[in-house]
Amino acid sequence: MKPADSASSAAPAGAATGEAAGPADALTAPPSVPWSVLVSAALLGTERRTPPVAVRPGQSAAAALLDAAAISTVRRRAALRPALAADRPAPAPDDPRPVIPPAARRRLALLLADRGGTGASSRRGTAPDLTELLPQWLAAAQAHGYRAPEALLPALLDAARARTDLRPAALALAGPRALWLARFHADWKFALRANGTRATPGAEDPAAVRRLWDEGLFAERVALLTTVRRSAPDAGRELLAGTWPTEHAEDRLLFLDTLREGLAPADEAFLERALADRSRTVRATAAELLSTLPESAFATRMAARAHACVTLAPGATGPSGPEIGVMPPRACDEGMRRDGVVAKAPSGRGERAWWLGQLVEAAPLHRWSERFGGRAPKDVVALPVADGWRTELHDAWCRAAIRQRDPAWARALLGAPGTAPEDAGDASGGSSRDTAKLLTVLPPEERAAWVAGFIAAHGLADAFRMLGVCAVPWAEPLGRSVVDALDIARDAGSYPWSFSGVMGLAERCLDPAAADRLDMLTAVTDEPEGASPGAGGYWSEAFQRLVGTLRLRATMLAELVGTPGTGAPEPGSPADAPAPAAAPDAPPPPGTE
Structure with a gap:
């Protein structure tokens, strides 16, 4: 079977000669019925609606529907689109990095399976939001130098397709095998655009650099210019200068932006020429870069x-x-x-x-x-x-x-x-x-201390964006200042949903070690006079969710180092439960053996 970018509508073997298709034909002929149609037919029942599948002689409609669903499920799990049988693809490239530990593997499967998050309900309850924990998990796994297991590559690529903020970390964890797999599925072409389809040469191979610069896709050329600038800034600048007049305005702007890294006085002459560019945005960027050369x-x-x-x-x-x-x-x-x-x-x-x-x-x-x-x-x-x-x-x-700066x-x-x-x-x-x-512009520790002092003096009303630029996890006294301000807001009878954004940041940014000392805040307190009705219950839920999320983050980090978890798993989802949609023991895609 050969992966393809679109579903085939080929008829079963034997249809042209009028012969009945047998069981083997049913397995080799790719179905043309979408998965959603099969699901609808199953929900309605074969007694109410004839299923849209071929029924062999002596076979019931229900059995035919189940056969079609089974074949479609196997193909979906193999990350392949239906296609006629053809030569097997070349094996996937090797990825020598160690695979994530078993417990972390199960955790990743759970995080990827919870793509829907907490839903559209305005009241989240006490369950942690797994979709917000996935970026942190990916960053931590990348820091350990792990690779994703082959069976989870399809789900990982689907998650990266749905959320652009996940793409750099997800593709780094997925590695070269994800790029190999993306060549066979139209939904994953973004991975090829983001990484390029060819290895990026360095300045030590000028012939390969020139060939890729002249022939490559835009993403490949940006990656090439960035790579060359890091090792040989002058060579990178001259590479860009050679084709500068023929580049499109939007491309010139992005190419110019790559000069920020390693900007030096030697770049001044090129930037001075860019001040006369016909694009106003290019001129403004050139002026900004020149102003950083004092x-x-x-x-x-x-x-x-x-x-x-x-x-x-x-x-x-x-x-x-x-x-x-x-x-x-x-x-x-x-x-x-x-x-x-x-x-x-x-x-x-x-x-x-x-x-x-x-x-x-x-x-x-x-x-x-x-x-x-x-x-x-x-x-x-x-x-x-x-x-x-x-x-x-x-x-x-x-x-x-x-x-x-x-x-x-x-x-x-x-x-x-x-x-x-x-x-x-x-x-x-x-x-x-x-x-x-x-x-x-300030060092991370000084930044956190300044924001902590601002919150202590003015509360959280004007601090949300400031918190967003502080390093994660929040250093003390910043974490304590945020929790104290939330506690003060609760005691004052403030609307809890007014602080939902800060509470969400706290779930992702507080040090997981703070969970135990926050337990006392999870109790339902007496509502002060004039408080919003039911505010006490909302605040209790929010603090319970905060504590649960911090403990789950601690467990996730422990799993990545192969240490027994130190916290409790998320409610209703044991840490060692298999993922419903991507079991760890699922067969890998062809060629990854």
Whole structure:
């Protein structure tokens, strides 16, 4: 049998001669009846509807329907589409990595079988959401260097097809055998597009690099450029420069983005030429990359323009000392437009303020310290700004700190976590800064400590996106701050569903070791006066689900190292239960033996 991309409608052998098909013919002829039709016929019953299958002489309609279902089931489990018999495919490539331990194998089968999640019900109950645990399981398995068992490759590819966020980790775990299998099934072609169909050569083989660059698919060319840039940055840049004028605009944009890794002063000349590109998005990306090269000619030009607009005149003082004066540009000239400044302001923004923000955002941050008498970033940020320009100026510095990945400026602009929300970047204060992105510039431990302090001072209302950029599992005191804030919200009679997003993050991000100390929160408490009716029960369910999920995560991690589980399996799903749709002892696809 040969895998095919679409179902065949070939008739049983003997049909052309008028002979009756025998049992052997029924097994070799691919059925043309979809699985959903077979299921519908079985649910209605053969007495109410004649099944849409061929019935042999002396065979009952029910038996014929069961035979067709059995043949279809075997083909589905083998991950093959029906097709006429043909030569067997070449064997799948070898994958030398160790297979996951038996307990982890059963866990993966359970996670893949729970594709539907918790359903559309607004009340989730106490059961962990297995669909949200699958990404963590895949990441942990990949860290151990395991490969997926052959019998689970079809289910793993189906899950990756349904969820693009799973694809990198799922395909890494599945390995070369999944790519071999994807060649035979139209639904899994995404795996070939994501990984390319050929091995990516390195800079040490220039002939193979040039051949793949000239002939490869777009995904293969992106992977090739990324690989070459890592080992030989100059060779990668020259490879791109050779075909740059003939590339499509959307391709030029993505190719240009690959230069971020290993960006160096040697790339400046190429990026300067890209500033004249006919695509506005390509020009903007080139300008952004040049602004991260602090000694580039572009950075010097933008710094000169920005410094002409933002000054600290000798002796200039406000009510509390020296004061920054701002005079935004009066026009967006041709030089500014060539350097990526967008002339047309968005709706609701003043043109001059819009131009000023772009200039300050692109100017190297270290030159502001020189501009203001050697002051450190925290001292520059502390200076008062005249005429109401403080928010505009500080927001532009925030964008510059994110672009240039400058921790000292990010730290200064964030300030203390206990400051007022508008000073921390809340939009209600007129600021457009993105505090979550600014936090990503800080080291993980400092980031977690800052968010913990913010939650302790302001609660969870404005902290959701900040929590999303913290490293997993959450380090203390962040985890404790989140749990304490949830407990306070419950005691205050708040609506529990208002915190469902934070609770979901806690299930995925809290350290599993915190499960035991959270047991006390699972009890149903007395509802305070004015609380939402039934809120106590909802909160109890949410904390029970949190504790159960943390213990399940601990069990999953223990299974991956072959250690007996330290937690309890999910309710109704024993850890050693076989998966209903993909049993571990199912026969592997042909050629994987």
